[in-house]
Amino acid sequence: MEKEQLEKEISKLKTLLMENLTVNLGVTAVDDHDYNRTKILFENIVEKDVNDYCLKMGYNIKFRFIIKNNKGLSGIALNNTQEFKEMGINIIIGHPSSTHCYVSMEYVNKNNMLLFSSSAQSSQLARKGDNLLRMHPNDAYQGHVIAEMLSSRGVRAIIVIELESLWADGIYKILEDIFLKKGGIVLERVKYNLELTDFSSHLARIEDIAVDAVRRYGREHVNIVLLSYEEGIKIVKQAKDFSTLYSLYWFGSDSTARFLAYTSEASEELTHLKIFSPLPEPTKSQFYFSLNQSYYALTHEPLDFDTASKYDIAWILARAILKSKTTDVKRLLEVIPEVASMNFGASGWCKLDENGDRETANYGIYGYEYVNGTATYKNYGVYDGTLGRVFWIEFPSS
Template sequence: MPPIAGKRLLALIFATLVIGLIIGYSTGYYVGGLGTPQTGGVSERTYTLGVTFALSGAVSSVCVQWEPVVRMAIDDLNNLAKSMGLNIVFKPHILDDGGTADGALKNVQTLYATGVRIVIGPALSSQVKAVKAFSDSNKLIIIAPCSNSPALAIRGDYIFRTQPSALGESKALAALAVQEGLKSVVSFHLNDEFCNVFAQSFKKFFEESGGTVLYDLVYQSGQADYGSDVASLASWVAKLNPDAVFYCGYATDGANVLTHAADEPTLRGVRWLTVEGFYGASEVLTHKVVDFARAVKMIGIRPVPITNPLYDEFVEKLKKYGAAPTLCSENVYDAVMIAGLAVLRAGGSSDPDVLRRALIEAAKTYYGPGGWGLFDENGDRLQASFRLWTMAFVNGTYQYVDIGHITDSNIVIEKKL
């Protein structure tokens, strides 16, 4: 081999090694960056929290308002970590599940595959039910911010819920109905995990208190319109002459149902009781629906602590992120915060059992806009106070207005309907 050619070969080998090193380093850095937790730069660590919400589909109008809440909570977590001198940076990985059980399961699997060990969401109890088996078998921690079906209150699993179980809420609503002098009710609700179980529990507690649920009318979700279901409701109300209608639905179907109900004289002649399903949804706040709510003296219940300055602070702060609180917004914030605090407590560990224990401990000392974070033995937020609300025309706009509260057996209506 001539000496020049040998030098060229050596140069070529050297250049190949250098290029290989650069490519290898870059690839390793990038691939390592997908893991959770990871090392970024010399001392900073990035921890990814998975998020799966319905950013499209039937419940998206509520869930899109949660995105700024997540951003706000992540900012607060990062500020907290910085103030403590910790070199950890949180970032969210948000995926859209379309509000479906299938979409939620796919997202949770995707997030797990990318190294995520804590997922905030999904929103609906039916979705939480769908991801439960995967969560349990892979020890993936799920913190659901808006699911409260009692059917999912299961001890020892990896599902945590920052919304209290609906059992206490349905009992409180039944007590309110009795206090309001309502003796008979027609139940009208969506055919889904939360509304079905809430309606069952409400019936049980209401009938134990001497009331009667005369008929249970169920409608299917995912329809374009619910006018004929409202027509059926009107027929039953005319036939059975109840004191009130108990209604459970969400934002899109709720707006549709209430708009049709507002046109129905029979349905304007009875009281309406409802839950937090469509609370905060802007499409419900029309002149027609608010006028209907006034005519039927509609009262809703929602599981939020009765006096909590942190909630008011949260509402103000959220305005800076261009959002207003909707259903479960405060629970979304708390879910992200508790998850982040658990990660800090676990020292950035990705061991699921260490994280799970840290989560339970972190929640014990956390107090946020949704109240005390403490979980019960089933991993559900322990809380027994509720706000009562209605819709009204206030200061030139249609708004959701708190009118009272319930703590234990104490029911207080502060504003007259």
């Protein structure tokens, strides 16, 4: 008994001193594909980089990342969270999905755990004081980006067509606020139900508004903003029957960016309207290019924003643990914002806002065009999150 008690005391002392320890951190993947690439990233790159740094800096600590697959199911995500807790792991790089975070947060908060997600972006998760951090701007932030895209093109008036949803409401609220401050005007806001398939009555109404707006402001100063998911394909196809609406450029959100699955259904309409849409992307720094080269050699895939963010989260957590000399979640939640704000990682500047979400990011701006007779997406520009400005690579002539 004395030996066991002594070992416990030694273990406790090591923990307090953060010496001769292996710190286990959990990682979750959203599905099989994500699991495979996440496993490659952490086993071949992250764990080596972090532990090499610890050795170089004289820390007698090792980090180990244990990866679980949520299999695309919320129930499995919650089970994985509970299993990590049973293993003594309170810190998880995950969950990638907003839905998986939703179902886990009650358990996470109650059991003093921490989720740090790379890609959950629902604005409904933007809450102060909980144990969820996100290395992704919330959905509503796109309103900033879209407003800047419009104003940078000299657009003075817009008509918004949006799915009736909390998601679209969040984007619209910020879009309207920023666009009005920049001197723009929202001519009409049309909300539709997800079950609707015939949009002709909505389109007929805003066609009349568009005709008057073009006469008043000029065609190049009037645009359409579409906040939709897959049903947006029906809208753009039906818009072809309304000459003024079809003569304007359309803008969208990340849900209409690089929408290749539907180019075969509406190639003519997509390439005509363009649907300029923002999509979060890593800042193209020298560090990103170097890491991307290593990652691509292992996976034959480019390092995307979500995967680069996982890499950055691992570093932020490691540095926060080393700085605070603890894995206590409450203490880490106090330290992480400062550590993140000083980290310009593979994905870019990692500063968090008051809700613990990424404050900003770079966004690629994508539209559609024909390339060698095939409809595909094209990168037309970039939104620089640090500067809050849009830089167009090119813009099609009217």
